[in-house]
Amino acid sequence: MSNRADIVPVTAEHDAEWWRQAAVYQIYPRSFSDSNGDGLGDLKGITSKVPYLKELGIDAVWLSPFYPSALADGGYDVDDYRNVDPRLGTLEDFDEMAAALHAAGIKVIVDIVPNHTSNRHVWFQEALASPKGSPARARYIFRDGLGENGELPPNDWTSIFGGPAWERITEPDGTPGQWYFHLFAKEQPDLDWDNPEVHEDFIKTLRFWSDRGADGFRVDVAHALKKDMDAELPNLEHLHRADLFRNGEHPLWDRDEVHTVYSEWRKVFNEYNPPRTAVAEAWVHADRRARYASPEGLGQAFNFDLLQADFDAEQFREIIAKNLAEAAATGASSTWVFSNHDVVRHATRYGLPKGGGRRGHGQDGVDWLLEGGDPSQVDAERGLRRAKAATLLMLALPGSAYLYQGEELGLQEVGQIADEDRQDPTFFRNRGVEVGRDGCRVPLPWDAAPAEGSSFGFGSNGSHLPQPAWFADYAENVQEKDPGSTLAFYRRALALRHELQGAESLGWQDSSDDDVLHFVRPGGWHVVANFGTAPVVLPEGEVLIASAEVDGGKLPGEATVWIRAQH
Structure with a gap:
């Protein structure tokens, strides 16, 4: 040890x-x-x-x-x-x-x-046993099918895991029925986040785990909760328009209104001392990631x-x-x-x-x-x-x-x-x-x-x-x-990280080698990373840790070193 x-x-x-x-x-x-x-x-x-x-x-x-x-x-x-x-x-x-x-x-x-439950969740089982238009079905995204007898899915959207994004159910009376939407597997029906009951239940879940000792949450598919599922659903070709991913108008992903959910959650997190934390898994355009990570929202985004x-x-x-x-x-x-x-x-x-x-x-x-x-x-x-x-x-x-x-x-x-x-x-x-x-x-x-x-x-x-x-x-x-x-x-790197950590800033240092990154953290410790294959000369100082052996004041190729500079 x-x-x-x-x-x-x-x-x-x-x-x-x-x-x-x-x-x-x-x-x-x-x-x-x-x-x-x-x-x-x-x-x-x-x-x-x-x-x-x-x-x-x-x-x-x-x-x-x-x-x-x-x-x-x-x-x-x-x-x-x-x-x-x-x-x-x-x-x-x-x-x-x-x-x-x-x-x-x-x-x-x-x-x-929060984007979906399983198809075995008590809510979804209740939806299957309830009639069209029931409150139980309103927790999910159900639609009538197209075709003479509703035998075709509501549109041509595909799921992330392949195949259609719609699955037809059998109604309680045994007849073919409505279709439900699933971004992922058919065993993962999407929730309808326009339903207040969905909001209330997840707030209950956040409190449940926070009360049991959870200090924070990683939010799966954080950018997909809010969807525009109008009666006139666009086709798959429309979903692939690049501009929709940058302006918050995509029917399924990264809509502006998703942040109303996370502002609600932030109020719950702040009920605790210390406040609970959260990090969003949000595969969004880099220009739109900041809202997920804002202090009024989840606080961090991957x-x-x-x-x-x-x-x-x-x-x-x-x-x-x-x-x-x-x-x-x-x-x-x-x-x-x-x-x-x-x-x-x-x-x-x-x-x-x-x-x-x-x-x-x-x-x-x-x-x-x-x-x-x-x-x-x-x-x-x-x-x-x-x-x-x-x-x-x-x-x-x-x-x-x-x-x-x-x-x-x-x-x-x-x-x-x-x-x-x-x-x-x-x-x-x-x-x-x-x-x-x-x-x-x-x-x-x-x-x-x-x-x-x-x-x-x-x-x-x-x-x-x-x-x-x-x-x-x-x-x-x-x-x-x-x-x-x-x-x-x-172990050594993580121990040093604790010891050296300071303000959340760094200062870039010039390098004559395009394969080298060099910056200084508060407290004066230097980080030099050599992405090339030839050794590079290091600044003078105490080597705190290196990913490869430093020999004669030179850092080998494909290696990083932390140095405490001499004053």
């Missing part, structure tokens, strides 16, 4: 703004740690790993959905917003976990899914710009400068992220021939997966080298840093998963087009050679997604003993 005495704890007077420069660790509960040997990670498994999380040095955990669910979309099809999936535990297990995390100085962020960028100095500098300026103008704080439960791990993306990613999964990552995910196509050593350099740069930036479970172990994407083992609905709905997200959701390796069980320490009876043999090399208990491991690197 490393010495944590150099970390300055967050004190009570700073509590209200703990989130502004927090290091947040995303846990995908079903793949973190299995306490009961059923192959699924669970809440007790998370509780058992609180010492590990404390040692890592993170400020908060963000829990992906742990609600009752049929897992039509990895838990984002929610049956009951105010309960725990019995396969993952109980409400009492949540309380125990939250208490253990708080005792370790770690905040708890809960994932909330910035996926670096995740989608190539490993390139010019792209990184432009993205960093733009987002910091945006945050300063709105009073929000920036967010930074490279990996999560929806994208190819960045240690793999950076090891592919193009070395980056231009869309959600990373263009290289998508192509690689579709071509079979062959490990021989990845330069894992270079990918990890670049990933560590990018992460060290990110951890030096003002704002919140979001980390995804397993990246601290340097995990690569699991590219080769047998079809019969896959679980992601995107694979089954779009086979041959989308391989799905299972490769970043394979359970974590905790033990290279466990005394029992068929997994690498995840649980005593295997794992719901098979772990490849090479996971043994990345196991936590192997890295724990190695001062040069990726885990040790993350």
